Amino acid sequence: MNNKNLLEVYNFDEKIRLGDNHDGGYVICEMKGTYDCYITCGISNEASFDRDFLNKYTYLNKSNSFGYDGTIVEYPSYYTDGITFIKKNIGVTNDENHSNLNHLIEKYTSIFLSIDIEGSEYPWLLSLTENKLKNFKQICIEFHGLTNDGWGSKYDDKIKCLELLNKTHYIMHAHGNNYGSIKNGIPDVLELTYINKDYFSQIPIKNTIPFPIEGLDYPNDLTKLDYKLDTYP
Numbered sequence: 001m002n003n004k005n006l007l008e009v010y011n012f013d014e015k016i017r018l019g020d021n022h023d024g025g026y027v028i029c030e031m032k033g034t035y036d037c038y039i040t041c042g043i044s045n046e047a048s049f050d051r052d053f054l055n056k057y058t059y060l061n062k063s064n065s066f067g068y069d070g071t072i073v074e075y076p077s078y079y080t081d082g083i084t085f086i087k088k089n090i091g092v093t094n095d096e097n098h099s100n101l102n103h104l105i106e107k108y109t110s111i112f113l114s115i116d117i118e119g120s121e122y123p124w125l126l127s128l129t130e131n132k133l134k135n136f137k138q139i140c141i142e143f144h145g146l147t148n149d150g151w152g153s154k155y156d157d158k159i160k161c162l163e164l165l166n167k168t169h170y171i172m173h174a175h176g177n178n179y180g181s182i183k184n185g186i187p188d189v190l191e192l193t194y195i196n197k198d199y200f201s202q203i204p205i206k207n208t209i210p211f212p213i214e215g216l217d218y219p220n221d222l223t224k225l226d227y228k229l230d231t232y233p
Contacts, residue, residue: 119151
């Protein structure tokens with residue numbers, strides 16, 4: 001990847017892992033204040049992150065916690081019953097099978113978003129304005145095919161997504177999904193944790209800790225070692 005500065009990670013001391021210690025868990029930042037909405041997109045049959053998130057932030061409930069996935073029949077409620085499930089995939093339009101989330105983005109201003117939608121993240125992100133992105137307080141997102149034209153989007157469009165997010169958010173954590181490949185130190189599938197820039201009174205210092213971090217990060221594929229992210233960025 002040329003534009004490696006788009007993947008620069010900044011320092012945040014208070015991090016925790018939510019979800020199980022394999023594929024489906026994510027590292028988040030313990031921020032001050034509250035969230036007014038929780039959105040999870042791309043659920044499949046693994047919702048351990050939703051379970052742990054709602055167990056931690058108990059003021060959130062079905063009235064402001066939403067799960068989207070058009071590929072499953074129903075939400076795996078044995079993880080949690082605190083999610084309002086919508087059987088739709090995330091896209092750039094609203095119809096019987098898709099949602100662009102605009103109705104939630106326009107209603108809430110301190111959203112936590114967890115999103116893993118197998119490449120559909122790119123057209124959806126490109127449909128958003130900076131003002132809409134500013135309503136997300138923290139984002140855990142899995143980017144697919146970052147090093148090439150794969151997963152249904154051109155490489156140039158993926159760069160545009162990173163550029164857009166970098167206008168409103170800082171990357172605070174990075175983890176490579178070892179189910180994918182790695183090229184020139186950049187995992188093809190990369191999990192990133194973003195925090196809204198408005199949360200900070202000044203630009204945070206750059207991260208100097210190599211990833212993965214013991215006790216926080218775990219391999220997605222438990223039969224293989226995690227990818228080491230120990231060079232710039």
